[in-house]
Amino acid sequence: MPRNRRYAATPSVRATALPAVLLGAVLLTAALTGCGRQGSPPAKGPRPADLPGYRVDHAFSLPASATWSAAHRRGKVVVGVKDDQPYLGERDPATGRYSGFDIEIARMTAASLGFAADRIQYRAIASANRETALANGQIDYYVGTYTINDRRKKQVGFAGPYYLAGQDLLVRRNEHGIRGPADLKGKKVCSAAGSSSIQRIGSDYPDATPVTYDTYSVCVDNLLTYQVDAVTTDDSILLGYAAKAPGEMKVVGRPFSKEPYGVGLPKDDTALRYALDDVIVAHERNGDWRKAYAATLGQSGRPAPAPPPVDRY
Numbered sequence: 001m002p003r004n005r006r007y008a009a010t011p012s013v014r015a016t017a018l019p020a021v022l023l024g025a026v027l028l029t030a031a032l033t034g035c036g037r038q039g040s041p042p043a044k045g046p047r048p049a050d051l052p053g054y055r056v057d058h059a060f061s062l063p064a065s066a067t068w069s070a071a072h073r074r075g076k077v078v079v080g081v082k083d084d085q086p087y088l089g090e091r092d093p094a095t096g097r098y099s100g101f102d103i104e105i106a107r108m109t110a111a112s113l114g115f116a117a118d119r120i121q122y123r124a125i126a127s128a129n130r131e132t133a134l135a136n137g138q139i140d141y142y143v144g145t146y147t148i149n150d151r152r153k154k155q156v157g158f159a160g161p162y163y164l165a166g167q168d169l170l171v172r173r174n175e176h177g178i179r180g181p182a183d184l185k186g187k188k189v190c191s192a193a194g195s196s197s198i199q200r201i202g203s204d205y206p207d208a209t210p211v212t213y214d215t216y217s218v219c220v221d222n223l224l225t226y227q228v229d230a231v232t233t234d235d236s237i238l239l240g241y242a243a244k245a246p247g248e249m250k251v252v253g254r255p256f257s258k259e260p261y262g263v264g265l266p267k268d269d270t271a272l273r274y275a276l277d278d279v280i281v282a283h284e285r286n287g288d289w290r291k292a293y294a295a296t297l298g299q300s301g302r303p304a305p306a307p308p309p310v311d312r313y
Contacts, residue, residue: 046087046100046295046299047295048097048099050294050295051295052104052108052288052292054107054112054283055111056111056114056115057111057112058114060113060114062272062275064271065272065275066266066269067265067266067272068113068140068271068272068275070140076115076119076120076121077110077115077119077120077121077140077141078123078138078139078140079106079110079120079123079139079140080122080123080124080130080133080134080139080142080143080264081098081103081106081122081123081124081143081144082124082144082145083122085100085102085144086100086240086243087099087239087240087243087296087297087299087300088100088101088102088145088236088237088296089101089144090240091122091124098122100296101163101292101293101297102143102144102145102261103122104292104295104296105143105162105163105263105280105292106120106143107120108279108288108289108292109141109263109279112279112282112283113275113279123139125138125144127144130142130144130146130156130264131152131155131156131264134264134265134267135155137266141263141264141272143263145165145234145236145237146261147165147259147260147261148161148261153267153313155267156265156266156267157264157265157266157267157269157270157272157273158262158263158264158265158273158311159263159273159276159310160260160261160262160276160280160308160310160311161261161262161308161310161311162261162263162289163260163261164259164260165236165237165255165260166234166235166254166255166257167197167200167232167233167235167255167256167257168232168233168234168238168251168252168253168255169181169189169230169231169232169252169253170223170231170242170250170251171223171231171249171252172224172249172250173247173249173250175229175250175252178230178252179252179253180252180253181204181208181256184229184230185205185207186209187208187209188209188230189201189205189208189211189229189231190210190212190219190232191211191212191216191219191231191233192213192214192215192219192233193212193213193214194212195212197233197234198210198212201232216231216233216241219231223249224245224248234259235255236297238251239251239297239300240300242302243296243297243298243299243300246300250300250301251300260308263276263280274312280310281310284307289307290304
């Protein structure tokens, strides 16, 4: 299909959203068992002053996209997001403000599509409901740790990827014996029950002791209280937890799976998919992507990785 060129450049699976009480995992008030200190560091979040601004392309036009045309008529774009993942997509219950790396991806793409920040409506959508929300028009597109895979491509379209995540390990800051999955022999490794992450630990690292709970935040609680030795899931999610309490936790080793995150959109809106692909590349090249990472996931201490190549299928 030719491109329209009138635009400027009880959770039980890994993809399930984190619980709304995740801050409790970092704001522990009980004594940390075995470490002789009381409580954890206070919660932290991206500072608005550190976040980049994005030029709004007021001349953008994409009439070949039914999704963009509908958003243009209503005067706002509706973006599906997560609201409970630290430094990725998180909603402050006191102010209602959304922040995180995925939120920055939503902001920069919306700006290039002609929508200023005050013309973005965020709608929190659970992982299990993403395809339905896109098919029913509840949202225009979705940005929220949405792994691109062939099964999902049968139901929705994907622009990107804009980030390559992978399974990794979160450990306590004072842990020096675990540098990667090869060091897990005899260690208690925690993840969400039924998740692909814990299944991979069981199949590929049988000398580790898997521990499961309904949510990742309980795993983090147990890590900080010395009841487990490591937490495992996507590195992007783990980096968010580490950024919340960098003095207490760190992400170690290299990812040992591949999870390319894309912008989900209606399956048949090829014009919008092409446009978003170009927008993502443009923001990577002009430095916006790296600035957004530094202000969000970069607070964990891990330098920005190279953005993955966009898959123009």
